[in-house]
Amino acid sequence: MARLNIRRLILASTSPRRRQLMPLLGIPFLIKSDHVVEQRWPEEPPTEYVLRISQAKALAIPQVRPDELVVAADTTVLLDGDILEKPRDREEAIHMLRRLRGRSHIVYSGVAVWHPASQHLVCELSESQVWMRNYSEAEMLQYVATDDPLDKAGAYAIQHPIFDPVDKVNGCWLTVMGFPLCHLSRALAQFGVVVPANVPAACQAFTQRSCHVFPAILSQRG
Numbered sequence: 001m002a003r004l005n006i007r008r009l010i011l012a013s014t015s016p017r018r019r020q021l022m023p024l025l026g027i028p029f030l031i032k033s034d035h036v037v038e039q040r041w042p043e044e045p046p047t048e049y050v051l052r053i054s055q056a057k058a059l060a061i062p063q064v065r066p067d068e069l070v071v072a073a074d075t076t077v078l079l080d081g082d083i084l085e086k087p088r089d090r091e092e093a094i095h096m097l098r099r100l101r102g103r104s105h106i107v108y109s110g111v112a113v114w115h116p117a118s119q120h121l122v123c124e125l126s127e128s129q130v131w132m133r134n135y136s137e138a139e140m141l142q143y144v145a146t147d148d149p150l151d152k153a154g155a156y157a158i159q160h161p162i163f164d165p166v167d168k169v170n171g172c173w174l175t176v177m178g179f180p181l182c183h184l185s186r187a188l189a190q191f192g193v194v195v196p197a198n199v200p201a202a203c204q205a206f207t208q209r210s211c212h213v214f215p216a217i218l219s220q221r222g
Contacts, residue, residue: 012032046083143163
């Protein structure tokens with residue numbers, strides 16, 4: 001498509017994590033959100049589910065200027081063929097965390113970038129394998145008591161400084177946080193948007209962890 005003169009981005013999200021990560025791109029943005037029903041269809045694969053919901057979030061934002069792009073994302077956790085979404089209550093969070101403890105699972109994050117004026121939509125899918133540490137029952141219960149798990153797929157935050165549930169990640173760390181910025185950068189490039197920040201460096205400074213997957217991600221065409 002022709003290069004667009006994009007002035008700023010619109011982050012279609014109520015997620016504090018995504019609002020925290022968005023400035024790492026170095027692009028002006030504002031936040032808008034609309035209600036989207038996040039319900040999986042029967043037999044819908046997790047990859048299609050996160051892409052569909054991220055698209056729905058982007059498409060739901062009204063009154064977007066021609067010089068704006070809408071950015072949205074969605075994340076889910078897959079364990080033993082089961083999708084672990086946001087827990088409904090503390091009891092369900094405990095059940096999820098017991099299942100995850102000491103095991104590996106897959107996290108999928110879908111990213112959608114939408115330009116209403118041209119009706120152009122670009123989607124990206126990121127996948128990471130995550131190994132949870134063998135946290136104690138007391139650690140888990142103390143974490144659940146904070147209610148932090150209740151707005152997170154799989155009932156955990158990888159970045160939580162006290163619970164610190166994850167042992168290692170094979171893939172993108174920010175995928176597990178729900179906002180893979182290298183994949184987003186790749187999507188933005190298809191609209192002619194040049195990201196001014198060094199995203200891999202900014203990401204590693206933010207997470208305080210080295211990343212070995214960004215060269216492969218950024219070298220691929222979306």
